[in-house]
Amino acid sequence: MRKVEKERYIAAGVITVFIFLMGMLVGLITDIQKINYAESIVQKQDVEFESLQLQYLYLQYLPKNEVCPVITKILENNLKTLQPILEKLIEYEENNKKYGEEYEFLKRKYILANIRYFILAEKSRKECNADIVTVLYFYNKNCDVCPTQGFILSHLKSILRDRLLVFPFDVSYTQEPMVGVLATQYNVSVFPTLIINGHERVVGFRTEKELLEIICPLYRNKPPICEGVER
């Protein structure tokens, strides 16, 4: 018969609980930091969105011959403001954390701004002869290949920069009806679906090479990556 020192087991338990709580505390503190940060982004972006809306409104009052330079300027601004928000939003989503209502508002605003941005880009392409390609990228949460498709698109985007404009839309996000409207208009039922330059439907996964074969012929002035790419 041996002795068991109960005190040692209890002491170890107490210390363990203490350390565990410390870990929880660290997690909690950083979570609060994260939420604060997300909120500060929301506030900052709010102003940006307002400005965007005004810019858009302003366009309606301009005579036709003055529209093009302003559109180009607005697109340039948007490239600076919208793209980083997109990336931040995606980062937060990937962490599977909820950032509350403010985050939802931000997301909806972002989607609306994105659609407006798309309309502008199309206008600039058609009426102002901008040598750009627009891609509407429809995906949903249950689609396995979509993250890879998105990855390829961001990759192309990082090469072609402001000459390729990608507008991603998560169709499983039903809080914003406008997404559904777009998806219905372009008759999207399979994911991923890409709409190139507002009319060409590309259904299903495409590799980098296949995408280049679709996009490259659309440029008048070929970017370097398009050399040797034929359809």
Next chain:
Amino acid sequence: MLWSDVIFWTVYVFLIYCAVFLLLTLLLEGDKIEKKRWRELPGVSVIIPAYNEEKTIAKTIKSVLKLDYPKDKLKVIVVNDGSTDRTLEIAKKYEKYGVLVLTQENKGKAAALNHGLKYVDTEFVACLDADSFVRKDTLKKMIAYFTNNRVSAVCPLMKVNNPKNLLQKLQWLEYILYAFLKKIYAAMDSVHVTPGPFSIYRTSVVKKLGGFDESSIVEDQEIAWRMQRHHYIIRQSMEGEVLTNAPATLMQLYKQRRRWYVGSLQTIWKYRDMIFNRKYGDFGMFQAPTLLIGAAILPFVTVSITLRFLIYPILKSVWRWYQVGFNIFPSLRSLWNRTEITSVLLTYDYGKIFIILLLLIINMYWMYKAYRETGEKVEIYFIPALVMFFFAYYILLSFIWVFSILSMVKRKGRWW
């Protein structure tokens, strides 16, 4: 909360509890073990069971003959376990130095040890695997623990002989850490294995217990559990060194560990009534349950966490980069241009990072103590070695555990 979070926190709490418990034990009882000098050194027999060990047997026997110990007190018995190579022939060459060479048909190591045990008439008996070598002073240092006549077995400080490749060096480190761990186990009377390379037993105790269990594939674990069951005291020497050859390839390591791990599960199962049994003190309340969890649950958790959070993301990102021809420069450039560092820093989960860091620090302290206690110099490659050990080697061993258990289940053809 995600299921993975629940598992993560549970395992975390368990590991921290074990670490805290062991550190407390170290602080409270680490140095209470007594050893004195013998007025007259007692007789010791060394049994060397050998099965197809022609490459190392000569060196093993020579190392024993060179022991700094009175010749008339030292008896060497080699038991050839039906070797099909030149083992017997080589052993016989040493008969002229007084080595007793026995031979039997192939019946396994435990049977060979029991065969040798019949010829033992000394107070103590040591077993020595034929792929291991003792140092000159090993026996004298170890036998000092038996001056306390309640001590029934002493384990050596096992080190890997001449580690050459990375795998052997990792094992070298593992043995060092393990030896230190066993020192603490000894302080709480919870040693669960008296390893084949040069553990020394009080002959009367082994004989009273009926010798080694010939049905066990890990007779050195089985005898230790049996001694614990009968409340015999086992000590761990930090001075008596024995060098053992470690597997050099992954496949050899897997074969060795499969025997150890499956054997340890069988042993735990055999003595399952000792788990959470207060009668067996710390062995029952801490060691046996911890061994069970470490054998049957932790490896599976580690493997699934590794697959989910390490292997799967790596494969995923390799697949994605493959899609774009591994051209990373455009993304790097845009990453460089866009991001404020805060937004990147805030994407990590600091609760988990805190834990992992804490476990690393505990491990580092552990390793530092282990180096000191086993007489090794703390070298500069200490930290990378630790990180490597902590991540890669532990994960590797977990995979070996899982494969071993699965192969055992498959062979038995049933789940139990």
